[in-house]
Amino acid sequence: MSQQIVVGVDGSPAAAAAVEWAADDATRRGRDLRIVHVCEQWSQNQGTEHCEGALEAAADIARGLATGVKVTTELLTGNVVERLIAESATADGIVLGSRGLGGFTGMLLGSVSSAVAGHAAGPVVVVRAPQRAQHGRVVAGYDGSEHAQAAMQYAVEQARSRHARLHVVTAWQVPSLSPYGVAYAQLIEQIMEEQPRRARELVEPWRTANPDLVMTDEQPCDHPATALIRAAETADLVVVGSRGRGGFASALLGSISHAVLHHATCPVAVVRPPAEKDA
Template sequence: MTAHVVVGTDGSPSADAAVGWAAQDAARRGCVLRIVHVREAWGRGAESGTHPGFDDSQAEEARNVLDAAKDLARGRAPGVTVETSLEAGKSAEVLRREAEDAEQVVVGSRGRGGFAGLLLGSVSLALAGHVAAPVVVVRGKDVVEGDRETRGEIVVGFDGSPESEAALEYAFQEASRRGARLRALHAWQLPVLTTGIAAYTPLIEDVSDGERRLAAETLAPWREKYPQVEVEEKVFYAHPVFALGEASAAADLVVVGSRGLGGFGSAVLGSVSHGVLHHADCPVAVVRARGEG
């Protein structure tokens, strides 16, 4: 199949932002953009064919959603080839299947199905960390409202884990593709110390030196491979979610691995990536390590 980027849409403002973002991404990659809309059943007794008038109106609405998304995509990236697909089933399951041979999957942070108070939609969480392809969740109030100007900066979080290596590879590729700066953040913390923290200053300094060495050694091969990418390396004592959340305010994209060294082995989505997905002020790419199952 031709290389393609998949984006899910339900016609919501968040989905429209995802479609626009995905169109530009597909254009940069030289890929086809595949826009998918899923008609979900209303429940038992509302199966297709049992209420013809209702079925017809729903089918027309679905076509309108796809037509509007196609127009939006072509307006945002005039040269991109656009395909549309109307599917039936559960949105998360359909998009997981679509992700199997996609370059990337893009979704909005919330759709029409979510409660207004939720920070992140169920479909976004069901995809991030669960599929092999990178998943981009398009979020940020000004991004969704179309008011955000390009910053020319990508932020990536790394900790030396295989997942963060995958995130670094993605981030360097994306920075090279966009001609953007790359801010590589390595935030670290000590275990909680209840008393006498001042007495541990030499230990903290030693650990800090070790973390800086780790960061430099981790980034060195990527700097060599992508000499054209301007890299700002930042190593500091902070919670990674806080550090990445703050950095997201000045970024076009934040990149994280699906899990890091601090996560439980059975967790499909780590606490840092989960936290960043909920609190970043810009789109977030969640990248899995190759072979991660």
């Protein structure tokens, strides 16, 4: 993996916000910054002026913000999702706007950002809008799974580079026992006592391994997506695994990461284990 961050742009406001985030991140973590625009066939048929203009505008933003960072640009052709996923194979991370213009069109989240977050080889950060307020807090969703461990490692690095607190959310839910809930009252009570304890124990090795970080944690009895979206209200970044186990139910992207991407107001990083490949 190279020491460069790749940001995909298309001239939209969300893409400009992604460039700002990527420039700040590259400065903090000492990475090079590579800006790419994928000029799809429909754009080429109309000329490449728009593509070149989007790339040049993004580069101007980055060079004005990224102090001491090497900034390079490249105009790519082909399918935007496929090219960005290919870029992720050799990048330290991919940064995208939540939705955009042209090839970046989509719904609330955007078809491109959603697809890339589900298939990229490394971290994908999705930025909705410029973030002016700073909270000094990175939030990580954690359930102990392989994906969550990769997410935690990225969250630790982000918190350290920002000199920020790392807040770990391990949400859990009481299993549905209806219509026999009364008969299982004692079991429910036991679960209510044991689950928070087990959740806290998951975080302890990370706290021990990173004594330089201020690390807080919570174990809410709530749906994981709800808990993370709530925590995102006072976070500079939320980090989740692309999928997990238990409350972090599995899918290619994962229901939890998908919900957080759609509803969190701050930037969201989706992380897959480095060795994992799509089937």
